[in-house]
Amino acid sequence: ALFFSLLTIPFLLLSQQELAPIEDQSSVFVISSPPPEASLAYTHEHMHDVVDVMNNLPQATYMWQIINPGGAVGGQQFVDPGERDFTTQDMMPLTYGRLSKVPGLQAFPNASPSLPSAGRFSVELVVTAAASAAEMQPYAEKLLAAAYASKLFLFADTNLKIDFPQAHFELNRDRIADVGLTVADVSQQLSTYLSGNYVNRFDLDGKAYRVVPMLEDRDRLDIYALQDLKIQTPSGALVPFSSLARLEEKVGPRVLTKFQQRNSFTLFAGMIPAYTKEQGLSAIEKAAEEILPPGYIIDYAGESRQIRQEGNTLFGALGMSLAFVFLVLVVLFNRFRDPLVVLLGCVPLALAGALMFTFLGWTTLNIYSQIGLITLIGLVTKNDILIVEFANHLQRQGLSKFEAIRQGASVRLRPVLMTTGATVVGHFPLVLVSGAGAEARNSIGIILVAGMLLGTFFTLVILPSMYLALASKHAPEAERIKVDSSTIPAAE
Structure with a gap:
């Protein structure tokens, strides 16, 4: 065990x-x-x-x-x-x-x-x-x-791919000034050619439409054709853009991504x-x-x-559930040793039985199987409570610890098997289900069915030994009454 x-x-x-x-x-x-x-x-x-x-x-x-x-x-x-x-x-x-x-x-x-x-x-x-x-x-x-x-x-x-073709034009400010223009003038005329800013509106059938001057795609996508664009000077003369700027071809990143305000890249x-x-x-x-x-x-x-x-919440969830169950059992038994008997007599073995099937690849450890494990703790604990509580009652009736757990396990066998049978029969369809969403239901079903079957078997075999070794000894009712009466002061 x-x-x-x-x-x-x-x-x-x-x-x-x-x-x-x-x-x-x-x-x-x-x-x-x-x-x-x-x-x-x-x-x-x-x-x-x-x-x-x-x-x-x-x-x-x-x-x-x-x-x-x-x-x-x-x-x-x-x-x-x-x-x-x-x-x-x-x-x-x-x-x-x-x-x-x-x-x-x-x-x-x-x-x-x-x-x-x-x-x-x-x-x-x-x-x-x-x-x-x-x-x-x-x-x-x-x-x-x-x-x-x-x-x-x-x-x-x-x-992160640095393969995006880029054309950098280095403006000749002296040459631009010689023809009577400024950098802003050149940029505005280029914007009209390339960016598609609208310059006016016209009405047609009661609807307003924008007038958008723009070069055709074949001209805008050819960087060498851009050098032949004509820039108008204040005198009305047209000069080629290549006389005002020097072309430099480069490649750059397709996108510049940031994550948490830092430069980043993603591997997918x-x-x-x-x-x-x-x-x-x-x-x-x-x-x-x-x-x-x-x-x-x-x-x-x-x-x-x-x-x-x-996804890494399993250990915390199991720890919290065990602590909560232990505190509830302490209140129920009004002792610390009996709750340990209940938990140690079933929980580790039931968890091992359920996790054996995740280890063998029948399912994985996921949020659904974690829910099944937490549910399993409560179900197998209930079986042990039935036996331990009845054995304590028999001790208070005057039976020895050995005889109390022997009779308790025998008498409570039927309720334990009924609880286990109802759980297994109720959840076994989840093991066999197919179709949409079947994987999640399979995980819960495998954990509960396997854990309950193996947990119940080990409960009936191991719990009596755990009870004899760790459980509190409960005095018979007659001795308790005698002890209580001896503490009452005699009347004067």
């Missing part, structure tokens, strides 16, 4: 952990990223290939998408889980394999999260530092290489179905500790933030 109780610790530490079990919600999200210089028309054109890939997946129904110049997001819907023999998680490798062949776009699939989350990917690790994007880029590349080397991820990438990844998000996040954290220099701080976004902030 002691050995099996001690197995609770390795079962707890070695079980797979996650915030919530992955649920099959019959949908897969797709996040697409075009080249940095892509226009809205370019993204729209290439998204047709993504839609074709997704709609040709087995038992796919329809796809929705939202397209903007910086990328696109969409979702593929499948038939209900009961009508197919695979899960959306099973489809991830096939989906990513086909999307990776789409030309002109980077497309990443991700299953719908089990819990509402602001994130888009399974793992999102944020790195912040008081450094520029160029200084952070080598560390982002090393982290990305470590992610692929771990072989836990289907894909991985970062949002999608898990291989055989691994949990907790395993992936832990692997990236370990790599970050080895790669990042002092001054670089790791943080989290999306579901990873939920995992780190809300």
Whole structure:
């Protein structure tokens, strides 16, 4: 019994952990990223290939998408889980394999999260530092290489990409002054060409429309054509822009992101179905500790933030529940030793029995299985209370401790088995349930059914020994009355 109780610790530490079990919600999200210089028309054109890939997946129904110049997001819907023999998680490798062949776009699939989350990917690790994007880029590349080397991820990438083409024009202030202009005059004329500011309005059919002068896309996107733009001088003459400025071509970061008021970049990844998000996040954290220099701080976004902030509450929740149950038992028995008998006689063994199935991979340690463990503590404690309380009553009737626990366990066997049977029968359908949301109910059902069956068995076997070794000795009622009467002072 002691050995099996001690197995609770390795079962707890070695079980797979996650915030919530992955649920099959019959949908897969797709996040697409075009080249940095892509226009809205370019993204729209290439998204047709993504839609074709997704709609040709087995038992796919329809796809929705939202397209903007910086990328696109969409979702593929499948038939209900009961009508197919695979899960959306099973489809991830096939989906990513086909999307990776789409030309002109980077497309990443991700299953719908089990819990509402602001994130888009399974793992999102944020790195912040008081450094520029160029200084952070080598560390982002090393982290990305470590992610692929771990072989836990289907894909991985970062949002720190210094490949955005930029054209820098260095104005010749002396030349601008020679033609009678100022820098503000040149900027205003360039703004009219490029930025699309409206200059007037006109009415048509009772509605007002803006007049927006702007170059066509083919002229605005060609930096060499920009040098031929004509700038009007105060005298009315037109001079080429190339005579007033010098062109310098550069590349810069696509986006400049900040997190907690510090420069940052995010590494995001999608898990291989055989691994949990907790395993992936832990692997990236370990790599970050080895790669990042002092001054670089790791943080989290999306579901990873939920995992780190809300997922590590199991030990605290179990400790609080045990403390609360112990205090209630102290009030019930008016002693400290009897509550210890109740808790030690069932709780460690029941927890070990339940956690054995998380260790074997039947389920994971998640918020639902944690609820099951806390519920299990109360249920198995109730069985021990039935036996210990009746044994104490028999001691007060004059029976020895051994005889009291023997009769107590025998008499209370039926109520204990009825409680266990009702709990197991009531929760066993949760073990077998399938369909939407089945994963969460499976977790609770496995924990309660396994814990109650093994906990009840060990209660009937171990509790009598614990009672004989630790329980308080209760004096018979006759002796208590005799002792109480001897303390009453004699009448004068």
